[in-house]
């Protein structure tokens with residue numbers, strides 16, 4: 365076993381999901397690298413120490429610049445807010461570290477392009493944690509598309525809804541509410557939620573070539589946690605956009621943090637000539653599939669037995685599931701990060717790098733930027749995506 369010595373930036377939500385993945389990797393996957401939790405970095409030393417003790421990191425750093433220069437670290441994991449991704453990634457690449465970075469890759473296409481250039485120049489393995497690709501049901505949807513079961517695609521429909529920012533009293537900014545502060549988050553639901561929907565959509569259905577979007581900011585001013593002053597809210601609270609795909613199909617995307625009752629409602633449906641798939645993250649262990657024509661026989665399914673099939677994605681033949689329990693037993697949200705890490709490490713070991721890497725995530729960034737530009741202009745915008 366070789367060591368994979370990890371330097372983790374951030375001890376928040378993603379710091380926890382990623383740390384869990386490092387700790388469990390070799391228990392579930394036959395890889396040749398064993399992660400060693402070397403150091404966690406965050407600005408608050410006391411909190412970083414408590415996190416390090418809880419998760420088993422050997423030491424802490426309070427400045428990521430020291431972390432990326434450390435000789436005893438192979439991989440830098442960027443689990444801090446969006447405005448920190450670029451600087452950390454550029455420095456980590458310059459120091460020859462492997463990099464796994466949270467989404468959205470960057471604050472803008474310009475930043476993302478610099479990051480792609482840096483990792484490609486340094487030839488360091490890299491990945492962006494678009495973890496929903498690693499939900500077994502979503503990976504099964506990809507398999508069905510690749511097997512030709514959907515046929516010519518016509519429609520792609522995605523929603524990503526939450527409700528946690530409805531209160532007018534909610535402040536913006538600071539450690540807990542940086543997602544509402546455009547200087548830290550870059551954008552609102554577009555970069556935070558739709559980036560996931562776009563990544564999944566382009567993985568399943570190919571390049572998005574043009575978009576037209578409408579955004580809304582429902583609450584215009586909020587108290588800023590750091591300044592204590594009332595400041596304008598500059599993020600998009602909600603965003604809807606229409607999309608054209610290179611394969612000729614049409615897409616609709618909707619995201620908001622104002623859908624009362626919706627906590628993390630992430631769904632998509634793809635309709636083709638020969639079949640359809642539907643996924644809902646609130647029932648992640650199911651993929652719904654409508655089979656109209658069997659690609660093996662080329663024959664239409666008899667009409668009297670057609671219907672939506674709710675596939676319980678827990679058989680050992682389903683993506684990732686042979687690594688876990690017996691058929692009929694499900695896995696959880698945290699396993700999507702474990703599956704992503706396993707793919708990354710197996711990619712390093714096989715010499716066949718896993719996706720999405722920085723270059724692939726740059727394409728999602730292009731769509732996010734085009735969506736925001738379209739919302740500003742009120743017209744269609746080309747994305748320039750190259751897959």
Ligand SMILES: NC(=O)c1ccc[n+]([C@@H]2O[C@H](COP(=O)([O-])OP(=O)(O)OC[C@H]3O[C@@H](n4cnc5c(N)ncnc54)[C@H](O)[C@@H]3O)[C@@H](O)[C@H]2O)c1
Nearest residue numbers: 374375376377378379406407443444445446466467468493
């Ligand atoms: N893949 C997913 O599904 C998913 C889910 C949530 C968040 N994210 C992404 O992960 C990133 C972090 O989000 P989160 O929810 O974990 O946030 P969080 O607020 O829970 O944690 C952020 C962490 O970053 C640290 N941090 C902030 N600035 C720093 C700096 N300059 N140097 C070092 N540490 C710093 C904070 O102390 C905190 O520990 C964001 O880019 C977000 O978009 C991805």
